[in-house]
Structures are given as structure tokens and as C-alpha cells.
Amino acid sequence: MNDELATMARIAKQARERQEANPRSRAIAIRTKCLDCSAWQTAEVRQCVVVACPLWPWRSGGKVSEKELEIHFKKVHDTPLV
């Protein structure tokens, strides 16, 4: 348990340092928000199932093409919520 907390604290510190070093980076800001949302657990960000979240396509910090976005948002909007 202490190892897990130490890992979470380390990831939070790294994310904060990365954001301080790159305050204008949208990708780093989104990545930091997703880590915060997922209790600083990178696996949780990867496995996030909240596909309707506006940040979802960018949660891993990579580039997302216009085509990928179009496909993603079409799927999200065509899927009934209930």
C-alpha cells in the first residue's frame, strides 16, 4: 500500500514539474488533468471508459488526427446513453 501511495505521489510530482516547465502545453495540461481525475494512476487513464468526456481522445497525450476525432465523436453521439 505504501508503495502504491509513493508511486502516486511520484507521478503527481512529475506531472506538476512537467506542467510548470511547459505552462502553455495543451497536451501536458490534459494529461495532468486526466492523471488527477484517475488518482495519479497511469493505467487508469489508459483504461478510462468515460468516452463522452471531452478530453478522452487526448488523455494519453498523443496526437489525434481529424479523422480519428470524427470517428470517435460520431460513435459517442450515436450511442444511446441508456
Ligand code: SF4
Ligand atoms: S478522459 Fe477520462 S481520465 Fe481524462 S478527464 Fe476525462 S474522465 Fe478523467
